[in-house]
Amino acid sequence: MKMVKGRDMQSVLDILQQRAEEDPSFFYRLKFGDHNNIVSYFWRDSLMLEDFKAYEDLVIFNTTNRTKKYSLICAPFVRINCHWKTTTFGCAFVTNEKEESFEWLLQTFKRAMCQQQSKIIFTDQDKAMSNAIEKKRTLSATLDH
Numbered sequence: 001m002k003m004v005k006g007r008d009m010q011s012v013l014d015i016l017q018q019r020a021e022e023d024p025s026f027f028y029r030l031k032f033g034d035h036n037n038i039v040s041y042f043w044r045d046s047l048m049l050e051d052f053k054a055y056e057d058l059v060i061f062n063t064t065n066r067t068k069k070y071s072l073i074c075a076p077f078v079r080i081n082c083h084w085k086t087t088t089f090g091c092a093f094v095t096n097e098k099e100e101s102f103e104w105l106l107q108t109f110k111r112a113m114c115q116q117q118s119k120i121i122f123t124d125q126d127k128a129m130s131n132a133i134e135k136k137r138t139l140s141a142t143l144d145h
Helices: 007-024 046-054 099-112 127-144
Strands: 027-032 037-045 058-061 073-080 086-093 121-122
Touching: 007 027, 027 046, 037 073, 037 099, 037 127, 046 086, 086 099, 099 127
Parallel strands: 058 121
Antiparallel strands: 027 037, 037 086, 058 073, 073 086
16 A cells, blocks of 8 residues: 555544544544554444444445555445435445455454444455455354353
8 A cells, every 4th residue: 555645644543533532432443554554444433333233133344446545445334224225334444355454344343333243244255355254253153152
C-alpha cells in the first residue's frame, strides 16, 4: 500500500476519536503493520450495534474494489432489513484480502458486537474469506463446548 501522505490518516483518526467522544458506544480498532503503519481499520456506531441486535441472524460480508488514492479495500458488514433497506453493522478498510486480514476483521467485528455472531454469513466465495470464516466458526464452537 502506498503510504498515506499528508494528514489524511491523521484526519481519519481525528474523526474516529471525535465520534468516540460524542458516542460512548462508538467502537473502532486499528491494525498496525510491520512498519508501525495502519494497515486496517474498523468502526461501528451505536445505531449499527442496535441494528445488529435486531437483525443478527444474517450478515452479508463482501469486499469492494480498491479505493483510487490509497488502494484500500472497503469491507462492509451489511444486510437487508425487513423494510428492504440496506442496514450497515460496521465497516472496515483493509490493505489486502489475505486470510489473516479477514481473521482480524471477523474477530474485531465479533468484539464490536459484544461477542455476538451471526448464524449465517453470505460472502462472495473468496477463498481467504471463507477460510477465515471457517476458522472463526470452528474456534467459536470449540470455546462454546
